[in-house]
Amino acid sequence: MSFSRLYRLLKPALLCGALAAPGLASTMCASRDDWRCARSMHEFSAKDIDGRMVNLDKYRWVLAHLVGATDVNYTQLVDLHARYAECGLRILAFPCNQFGRQEPGSNAEIKEFAAGYNVKFDLFSKICVNGDDAHPLWKWMKVQPKGRGMLGNPTVASLQFLIDKNGCVVKRYGPMEEPLVIEKDLPCYL
Numbered sequence: 274m275s276f277s278r279l280y281r282l283l284k285p286a287l288l289c290g291a292l293a294a295p296g297l298a299s300t301m302c303a304s305r306d307d308w309r310c311a312r313s314m315h316e317f318s319a320k321d322i323d324g325r326m327v328n329l330d331k332y333r334w335v336l337a338h339l340v341g342a343t344d345v346n347y348t349q350l351v352d353l354h355a356r357y358a359e360c361g362l363r364i365l366a367f368p369c370n371q372f373g374r375q376e377p378g379s380n381a382e383i384k385e386f387a388a389g390y391n392v393k394f395d396l397f398s399k400i401c402v403n404g405d406d407a408h409p410l411w412k413w414m415k416v417q418p419k420g421r422g423m424l425g426n427p428t429v430a431s432l433q434f435l436i437d438k439n440g441c442v443v444k445r446y447g448p449m450e451e452p453l454v455i456e457k458d459l460p461c462y463l
Contacts, residue, residue, distance in 0.1 A: 308409035313440025317410040320398040337436040342366035347390040349452040364394035417442040
């Protein structure tokens with residue numbers, strides 16, 4: 274077989290490989306937990322409340338509201354989900370117990386507690402949002418241009434981020450703002 278014929282046969286495969294390489298590289302960054310090289314939320318994964326690994330690429334093309342869930346904000350999160358899920362808003366709740374024991378239960382206890390609120394949004398396993406043990410996604414969100422807070426690291430577990438359909442942080446909400454505060458920004462992104 275001549276080289277030119279071989280090249281013609283392999284050209285589509287080589288082109289597809291070259292086009293797929295940037296996505297492959299960014300996926301590998303997240304799998305190594307090298308959060309600094311990630312370009313979007315979609316390059317990360319996290320364990321759901323049942324311990325199953327979830328590739329956050331599944332949230333591509335939807336607006337995501339990431340929140341550190343605590344027992345005091347489930348009611349508003351359930352309300353937001355009920356009103357905006359059909360419009361494309363996905364709520365990803367990450368329980369955290371780093372601040373004043375706001376979420377002291379195990380994942381099973383948190384799941385049972387959330388069921389009492391009729392939670393239908395996506396609930397993830399308990400994580401840390403600050404320090405060396407912080408989840409890589411939260412480390413990444415906090416250093417994004419629109420994810421930096423005035424006071425730096427979160428001081429309460431109910432920190433919230435709004436992530437656009439491309440997986441980029443578009444807004445970080447203050448530590449004392451309730452989940453319903455995002456409503457004013459939804460028309461810009463839904």
